[in-house]
Amino acid sequence: MPKEIFLASLDEFLAQYARLVGAWHAEAMGARWGLSEVAFAEGLRRSAGKRFGGAQPAPSEVEAYVKSLHLEDLALACACSEGLEKAWEFFIAHFRQDLRHAASAMLRGSGRADEARAEELADSLYAELYGVRSSADGRRKSLFEYFHGRSKLSTWLRAVLAQKQVDMFRTSGRTVSLDDEMEGGAPREQAARTASVPANPDPDRGRYLGRFDRALAAALAGLTPRERLIMASYYVDQLTLAEIGRLLREHESTVSRHLERLRRALRESVTQALQREIPACNGRPAEPALDVAQTELAFEYAIQDWPFDLSVALSAPEAAAEPPEE
Amino acid sequence: MDSQDRDESKIRRREEMLARRVGEALDQLKTDGAGECPDADVIAAFAEQGLGPGESAQWEAHFAACARCRKILRVLAASADTPLAEKEVARLGELVSTVQAPVEITKGASDRGRTRFFDWRMRWLAPALGVAAVLVVWLAMKPPWRATDRGAPTTLIAQAPKDELPMSPPPSEADRLSRVAPQQDLKTEPAPQPERSSKDISPLNAPVNPTANDRADAAAGLDSFSTKPGEERNSLQAEKKLRALPDAREAQLPAIPPQSSAPPKLQAAMEAPAAPQSKAKIASNVAGAGSGQAETNENAIGAAPSRDKQAVTVQGEAASATGGTVGQTISPEARPSARKEQALEVFRQVQKYDSLLKAPSGSALWRAGKGGIIERSTDAGKTWVSQMSPSQEDWLAGVAVSDTVCWLVGRNGAIARTADGARWERIAPPSQTVGTEGKLQDWTAVTARDGLSATITASDGRRFTTADAGKTWQLQ
Numbered sequence: 001m002p003k004e005i006f007l008a009s010l011d012e013f014l015a016q017y018a019r020l021v022g023a024w025h026a027e028a029m030g031a032r033w034g035l036s037e038v039a040f041a042e043g044l045r046r047s048a049g050k051r052f053g054g055a056q057p058a059p060s061e062v063e064a065y066v067k068s069l070h071l072e073d074l075a076l077a078c079a080c081s082e083g084l085e086k087a088w089e090f091f092i093a094h095f096r097q098d099l100r101h102a103a104s105a106m107l108r109g110s111g112r113a114d115e116a117r118a119e120e121l122a123d124s125l126y127a128e129l130y131g132v133r134s135s136a137d138g139r140r141k142s143l144f145e146y147f148h149g150r151s152k153l154s155t156w157l158r159a160v161l162a163q164k165q166v167d168m169f170r171t172s173g174r175t176v177s178l179d180d181e182m183e184g185g186a187p188r189e190q191a192a193r194t195a196s197v198p199a200n201p202d203p204d205r206g207r208y209l210g211r212f213d214r215a216l217a218a219a220l221a222g223l224t225p226r227e228r229l230i231m232a233s234y235y236v237d238q239l240t241l242a243e244i245g246r247l248l249r250e251h252e253s254t255v256s257r258h259l260e261r262l263r264r265a266l267r268e269s270v271t272q273a274l275q276r277e278i279p280a281c282n283g284r285p286a287e288p289a290l291d292v293a294q295t296e297l298a299f300e301y302a303i304q305d306w307p308f309d310l311s312v313a314l315s316a317p318e319a320a321a322e323p324p325e326e
Numbered sequence: 327m328d329s330q331d332r333d334e335s336k337i338r339r340r341e342e343m344l345a346r347r348v349g350e351a352l353d354q355l356k357t358d359g360a361g362e363c364p365d366a367d368v369i370a371a372f373a374e375q376g377l378g379p380g381e382s383a384q385w386e387a388h389f390a391a392c393a394r395c396r397k398i399l400r401v402l403a404a405s406a407d408t409p410l411a412e413k414e415v416a417r418l419g420e421l422v423s424t425v426q427a428p429v430e431i432t433k434g435a436s437d438r439g440r441t442r443f444f445d446w447r448m449r450w451l452a453p454a455l456g457v458a459a460v461l462v463v464w465l466a467m468k469p470p471w472r473a474t475d476r477g478a479p480t481t482l483i484a485q486a487p488k489d490e491l492p493m494s495p496p497p498s499e500a501d502r503l504s505r506v507a508p509q510q511d512l513k514t515e516p517a518p519q520p521e522r523s524s525k526d527i528s529p530l531n532a533p534v535n536p537t538a539n540d541r542a543d544a545a546a547g548l549d550s551f552s553t554k555p556g557e558e559r560n561s562l563q564a565e566k567k568l569r570a571l572p573d574a575r576e577a578q579l580p581a582i583p584p585q586s587s588a589p590p591k592l593q594a595a596m597e598a599p600a601a602p603q604s605k606a607k608i609a610s611n612v613a614g615a616g617s618g619q620a621e622t623n624e625n626a627i628g629a630a631p632s633r634d635k636q637a638v639t640v641q642g643e644a645a646s647a648t649g650g651t652v653g654q655t656i657s658p659e660a661r662p663s664a665r666k667e668q669a670l671e672v673f674r675q676v677q678k679y680d681s682l683l684k685a686p687s688g689s690a691l692w693r694a695g696k697g698g699i700i701e702r703s704t705d706a707g708k709t710w711v712s713q714m715s716p717s718q719e720d721w722l723a724g725v726a727v728s729d730t731v732c733w734l735v736g737r738n739g740a741i742a743r744t745a746d747g748a749r750w751e752r753i754a755p756p757s758q759t760v761g762t763e764g765k766l767q768d769w770t771a772v773t774a775r776d777g778l779s780a781t782i783t784a785s786d787g788r789r790f791t792t793a794d795a796g797k798t799w800q801l802q
Contacts, residue, residue: 027797029754029757029797032754032757050367068376072754093738093766094717094738094739097718098718101718105404106401106404146365146366146367147367148367150367150368150370150371150376150377151367151370151371151373151374151376152370152374152716152752154716155370155373155374155402156366156367156370158370158402159366159367159369159370159373159398159402160366162366162369162398162399162401162402163366163369163398165401166394166397166398166401167394216348220348224383224386225382225383225384225385225386225387225389225390226382226383226386228386228387228390228391229386229387229389229390229396231345231348231349231390232349232389232390232391232396233396233400234349235345235346235348235349235350236349236350236393236396237393237396237397237400239400243400243403243404246403247373247399247400247403249375251711259345262345263341263342263344263345264341266341266344266345266348267337267340267341267344270344299340299344302344302347303340303343303344303347306347
């Protein structure tokens with residue numbers, strides 16, 4: 001049984017990893033910035049504490065986690081957080097241009113390309129990166145403290161910028177959605193949900209739709225989180241295959257195949273469920289299998305009306321992460 | 327057969343509708359159940375695929391139900407280094423669409439109503455047209471002796487009729503040019519035709535721009551080269567030089583069709599003032615400073631002081647002669663300045679790649695250059711895929727050790743390495759090279775044995791070696 005460690009305290013972290021911290025510090029070349037091992041250890045502890053939360057990971061898990069980090073970037077962030085001059089010089093020399101470039105790309109994406117605005121957006125981070133003194137303990141809190149080395153520093157900076165940019169849109173009270181703003185397009189079309197129930201409804205309509213609802217819920221429960229993300233990105237966010245591919249680091253042809261397979265799987269799964277007899281269960285009578293014509297009708301009714309609430313099937317991420325095996 | 331098609335189409339439509347409805351249902355979900363949004367650290371790690379499988383699945387489930395996070399991811403992805411090919415294709419796609427607009431490539435919200443099923447099936451047309459446009463523009467600008475190799479069906483470069491040969495450069499100059507232009511082409515040149523294929527092009531349109539040659543090589547994926555020490559160019563100066571380049575290039579085209587043979591539309595263009603010789607010199611410097619080829623070019627230009635007029639004619643004539651396809655890209659009516667801009671853009675693209683690196687196997691290639699751009703080909707240069715670059719500094723040199731291991735070095739201390747062919751990691755430069763003001767050395771050359779051992783050369787001539795993948799460096 002490996003000894004459990006406590007990530008809540010720097011002293012305990014140092015006691016546990018005193019020998020390794022030196023090696024990690026050397027690997028991260030923290031000495032370049034004049035960063036002390038203790039300050040670097042605090043950065044590592046903070047990172048591990050964030051990753052493992054309240055859990056008590058085994059030392060080997062923590063070591064594996066630290067090995068997976070971008071240690072050099074973490075050391076630079078720690079050094080900047082400490083206000084070390086050399087680190088800041090290096091940061092400015094290396095990342096300022098990246099930040100402006102990212103800000104410019106974001107604004108260009110929103111159709112508001114403007115060098116001055118890009119510069120403003122990028123530079124708006126600097127105050128937070130340097131940090132402001134907390135009124136409570138007088139300690140300066142730098143945004144760098146939220147960088148845990150799990151990605152490259154440049155990607156994290158872009159993510160912070162992206163968050164700022166998106167939240168700025170969301171809180172600006174615009175009536176135009178971010179999608180429309182970013183694409184410069186017309187207000188997004190909302191699918192009209194006017195159920196068109198025919199004058200003489202099929203008496204079996206309700207039964208078909210009920211069967212369809214259950215079949216669809218079962219099919220959706222089988223989707224992996226990635227498949228849901230692809231569907232949401234394609235059908236909700238209207239991303240192109242290339243954009244989804246870039247998001248998921250997959251080639252757009254792979255995404256295209258994914259989508260095609262997803263569509264087919266959904267249809268086949270629902271079709272098979274409709275054409276399968278449901279045995280009596282919990283007092284509910286058995287339901288006979290639908291034949292081909294009835295299945296066709298069920299699809300027609302479902303697609304026309306779509307009276308389903310899929311929130312139950314779709315809003316349980318943990319259920320989706322581990323799809324139930326049939 | 328028809329009924330089969332109908333059934334197939336019906337099934338496809340049903341699949342599409344079902345998927346669309348499910349997608350819409352996803353959008354209407356409350357995000358409460360999706361948990362708290364991750365912080366930037368997790369989002370960045372997700373974007374870099376740095377999360378473990380379990381954690382990835384957990385956050386993917388969140389992202390599927392959280393529009394805010396998806397937007398952040400989208401903005402993050404959009405702010406990454408935009409692949410050059412995409413830019414190039416988009417730009418040239420626009421160029422084509424302004425003339426013919428065969429395909430709608432806009433992705434606005436207004437498209438929402440139309441069936442996406444057909445969108446993605448037809449979307450290949452946009453890059454295909456873009457690539458076609460790139461080829462057309464490139465063929466228009468490239469020297470004819472390359473065109474002979476390619477056997478391209480159309481080209482923008484016009485040919486001087488046989489009876490105009492006496493107007494060609496003097497024998498001594500022709501001798502010089504023959505080093506790159508086979509003499510037999512002169513002999514076998516057919517009579518002037520309304521439309522000329524690239525095979526018919528006069529060798530007197532000899533290549534005068536090594537950069538164009540490099541581009542041809544890069545496109546073929548045959549050679550590899552890297553910027554040598556001393557060849558580094560200041561980007562601002564290069565930009566200025568590039569501004570002068572189209573004029574210079576026009577001035578360099580030595581084919582001399584008689585002015586009377588030019589289409590009437592081009593008479594105005596023929597009246598354009600002669601490009602100063604200094605511009606030509608600048609162009610040759612940009613194309614390859616210090617090389618013997620550049621000197622040859624300068625000499626060639628010097629020998630033909632007034633060819634700029636004729637060159638304009640050549641271009642214009644080519645545009646009109648090829649008509650159709652070519653006219654979509656560079657119309658005969660286009661003002662010289664517009665054509666100049668198009669040519670300038672092509673040269674800008676050329677300038678973006680300073681290094682073309684070929685792995686020993688020959689199938690894996692990288693090209694890297696301006697703004698930190700990196701692209702990789704695994705099919706000997708037929709297709710290129712943009713890669714996430716760890717730096718936005720210009721890459722000046724590199725070496726591909728294997729199909730998966732490659733090193734790059736560039737301006738302002740930029741060093742990067744990939745060990746798996748896909749992910750690039752930034753490598754910290756030797757601490758001795760960090761200046762007091764944060765300014766770092768430019769690295770002008772690199773050699774490497776494997777993913778761990780490499781030697782890099784600074785612009786001041788100092789060389790550093792590493793045997794641990796750049797973690798430590800020793801001054802040689």
